[in-house]
Amino acid sequence: MSKALTNQELHNLAMNHVGKDLEQRGFEFVAINSKLKKHPQFVCIDKNSQYFFVIVKAVVLPENPNNYDVVWMETFKKHAFDKDAKVLFAGVGLGNPKGEDLPIYLNEDYLIEYNGLQVVETNLN
């Protein structure tokens, strides 16, 4: 019996992928927020003691994972600017290989589209 992943579980799956990418790129984790809608998902620091707020967004394919809510992002950018942090966006698309309208099941294969970390310029509006 297949069990479909909840939105929270999809979010955590996306975070796992992004977390590994961040780690490989030499970022150090300072804080992690795993609960859905609790932003940012990762607070990281690099070797120059620069803070990065990483926003992870999971979407179900064929929705485009590279897009984010620009209006919401404006308020978040302001928050990051106040804290002297840079903003990275990581969109993750997840899907069921057997069909677009099927959910993603626990412990079964899934499709992933992840195009890496996008730098969100905090100084531009």
Add this chain to the structure above:
Amino acid sequence: MKQFTFVLLLLVLLSCKEESKQIEALSENTKISGPVFGTSFSVIYNSEINYKKEFDSLFTVVNKSMSTYIPDSDISKLNRNETVEMDEHFIKVFLASKKIYKATDGAFDPTIGDVVNAWSFGADTNKFLTDSTTINNLMHFVGFDRVVMIDNNVSKQPQTYIEFNAIAKGYGVDVIADFLERNNITNYLVEIGGEIRASGMNMEKETPWKVGLDEPRFDGEQSVLKGISLTNVGMATSGTYRKFKTDDYGNRYAHIINTKTGYPTKTNILSVSVIAEDCMTADAYATAFQAMGIEKVTEFLKSHPELKVFLVFENDNKEFQTLSLNYFPEQ
């Protein structure tokens, strides 16, 4: 026409009186002081409202979050590995500490506390001067890079002991200063145990805020080395001359522990004063600089123009010498 002039004059007189009354009211400062964090605090600000109660409750909140001297504080629970959700104060200090830990390459490290306790300089006074095995064992659990916050909980090794005592006093100063600013008070001087934040000027005397830097003395007495004017900054001083231990051979041990070795520093720096944007930052860097030594500090400050530093050290002839870096104010 004459009557008109008279009325005008009267009006001018009246308005003059009104104005001078206003200035008089504003030129008086409120001064509040008392005990806090095992030392004392003093706040001077340009307003008639007495905020003693508010200050006390702010101190209680900070203590409840970060005091290792209070058994049921959040940080004490954390160090006993009990589950506890950290509050905004803890998170702010945690994030600032990470940044300074990283910038100073670990010279400032909130996980060094157990080693400090082993040398009996810190909160737990029951332990005393120690042996190398104890220190080596404790050093396995030192390293703030291995401590991460996950969903507002702190994830750490069970044996790792965290304390923010080298930054919390400065943070307490910022909490009071931020409170005053939220209440539209822009002329104030906040001080806790020598850590300071100053804003605007002393309206009562119509002068900038003047603070004195202690002369390093080993006899426990206090005297002022030099006075400086401060505005819109935080300043903190870390001095080994106030808190040190002497072993049987007369070696002086500072209460600053080298975070790499676990041993007290044998630095010739007697005191470091740091001026920064806020007092928390100044406090943490003052501790780190004490451990780093003169050469490393001089090099570090080339890429950190936002920090101004004044060092007092003992030179090769066993004399006091001073060094100002990044335009630390002369007076």
